[in-house]
Amino acid sequence: METQYIHRTIEKKLEEMDGNFPSILVTGSRQSGKSTVLQYLATKKKQVLHEVSLDDLTERTHALEDPESFLRTHGVPLIIDEFQYAPNLLSYIKIAIDEARKNEMFGDGTKVGTLYYLTGSQVFETMENITESLAGRVGIIDLYPLTTREIQQKKEDIFIPDIEILKQKEPLKYEYLDKVFDRIFRGSYPELYKNTNVSLEAFFSSYLRTYVERDLRKIIAIQDEPKFMKFISSLAARTGQEFNASDIAKDVGIDSETVLKWTGILSNTYLIFLLQPHSNNNINRIIKRPKIYFMDTGLACYLTGYVSSQTLEKSAYSGQIFETYLISEIVKSYTNHQRDPRKHLYYYRDNNGREIDLLVLHEDSIYPVEIKKGANPGKDAIKNFSVVSKFEMKSPNGIVLCLCKDIHALSDKDYMIPIEYI
Numbered sequence: 001m002e003t004q005y006i007h008r009t010i011e012k013k014l015e016e017m018d019g020n021f022p023s024i025l026v027t028g029s030r031q032s033g034k035s036t037v038l039q040y041l042a043t044k045k046k047q048v049l050h051e052v053s054l055d056d057l058t059e060r061t062h063a064l065e066d067p068e069s070f071l072r073t074h075g076v077p078l079i080i081d082e083f084q085y086a087p088n089l090l091s092y093i094k095i096a097i098d099e100a101r102k103n104e105m106f107g108d109g110t111k112v113g114t115l116y117y118l119t120g121s122q123v124f125e126t127m128e129n130i131t132e133s134l135a136g137r138v139g140i141i142d143l144y145p146l147t148t149r150e151i152q153q154k155k156e157d158i159f160i161p162d163i164e165i166l167k168q169k170e171p172l173k174y175e176y177l178d179k180v181f182d183r184i185f186r187g188s189y190p191e192l193y194k195n196t197n198v199s200l201e202a203f204f205s206s207y208l209r210t211y212v213e214r215d216l217r218k219i220i221a222i223q224d225e226p227k228f229m230k231f232i233s234s235l236a237a238r239t240g241q242e243f244n245a246s247d248i249a250k251d252v253g254i255d256s257e258t259v260l261k262w263t264g265i266l267s268n269t270y271l272i273f274l275l276q277p278h279s280n281n282n283i284n285r286i287i288k289r290p291k292i293y294f295m296d297t298g299l300a301c302y303l304t305g306y307v308s309s310q311t312l313e314k315s316a317y318s319g320q321i322f323e324t325y326l327i328s329e330i331v332k333s334y335t336n337h338q339r340d341p342r343k344h345l346y347y348y349r350d351n352n353g354r355e356i357d358l359l360v361l362h363e364d365s366i367y368p369v370e371i372k373k374g375a376n377p378g379k380d381a382i383k384n385f386s387v388v389s390k391f392e393m394k395s396p397n398g399i400v401l402c403l404c405k406d407i408h409a410l411s412d413k414d415y416m417i418p419i420e421y422i
Contacts, residue, residue, distance in 0.1 A: 005036070006146060006190060008040075008336075009336035014026075014037065017114075018045075022100065022115050023115060023118060026117070027142050028144055028270050031190065032121075032143050032270070035079060036190065037143070038079055038117050049079055051078070055214065063089055064086050077114060077115055080118050083119065093116050093134065144335060146188040146189070147188070148329060148422070151183075154170060155170060158333050159334075162397065163397045167407065174405065184298075184321055187296045188328075204298065204303075216265065228262060231248065233304065240320030243274065243289050243292050270295060273328070273341070275290055275293060275327065275346065276290050277346060277347055278361075278391070286350045287350065291347055293328055294324055294328070322371070323357060323373075330345065348368075350387075354384045355384060356370065365394040365395060366393040370399075372400055375405075376404065382414045402417070402418070
């Protein structure tokens with residue numbers, strides 16, 4: 001069944017940038033909807049955008065061998081999809097932008113507007129070149145796959161656990177546990193909602209093959225590809241858990257240095273998010289390893305071999321994939337509003353075994369958040385919230401995200417919150 005275009009939260013930021021930056025870069029994992037949102041923007045403005053993908057070997061060769069001719073051939077405004085395959089284009093784009101600016105100032109006065117829209121799914125090799133070559137000339141937006149609020153076409157704000165803010169928020173549509181796990185199992189790539197009849201196994205198999213062949217071929221030797229697939233599956237089995245390079249190395253049969261390198265690649269290609277521990281000078285004996293979260297639960301489920309949402313919900317994996325789903329949704333709420341989640345989202349765990357799933361820093365306050373796959377987790381869920389007093393920040397309230405139907409108080413300042421309020 002085909003569906004209409006799903007509106008994205010970043011459309012507002014894109015519209016603010018459009019015309020004010022001579023180039024715009026949209027980065028994100030493959031199939032996250034980068035080109036689609038740019039095409040929607042053009043349609044809304046009734047503007048004709050030229051488009052070319054450097055996944056096309058003929059176009060890529062042209063861009064690499066004769067970048068000036070390549071840009072002249074396609075004209076502006078131009079979408080260059082997967083531009084990272086021809087990083088030499090950046091210096092020529094800079095020249096074209098500077099010439100257009102000179103013409104606006106000293107020539108016929110034609111406003112520059114936005115000339116180039118770049119998209120990339122693995123820009124870690126070229127980001128330094130972008131910031132150097134296009135300094136002052138590029139607006140940058142990160143795009144992950146869909147959030148549940150985008151799927152349900154509801155307004156999305158940055159997730160702030162302040163109880164007064166949450167009470168004013170429009171909740172998502174309430175769903176029973178089986179439907180929640182249907183969504184977790186399917187994941188969040190737009191294609192799976194554009195065409196709901198697509199086979200999940202076929203989609204994720206093709207996705208991984210494309211990811212390895214196009215994004216990793218230059219970085220990972222062909223003989224290492226089977227071990228990389230074992231590595232990414234091993235990491236998926238650990239989503240929602242602390243990152244331990246030596247354990248993963250033993251599991252896969254590689255060294256810890258390779259684990260660190262490959263984990264960095266997954267992070268820089270937007271497949272995982274590393275949630276860092278929060279600490280200050282008053283906190284000793286904390287665990288300093290980050291926690292791993294896959295940014296698409298469907299991909300994590302495919303990599304770990306689950307064949308149905310029913311099997312998934314009843315498995316020992318269900319708690320950590322449920323936590324992964326909520327953390328990924330919260331991370332996306334920040335990136336969709338051009339806020340760096342690494343500056344606002346942390347977790348806590350010390351050597352005494354005290355842990356808080358999520359700490360949200362907002363302005364001068366810190367909010368502890370626990371995540372429980374249950375409808376009535378009880379006061380035991382907030383037993384570690386007192387540790388936030390050591391951070392010397394205001395803590396207006398804490399929350400437990402769970403499967404309850406309504407907001408309920410657990411104490412004079414802590415609350416059970418339905419997951420529909422993410």
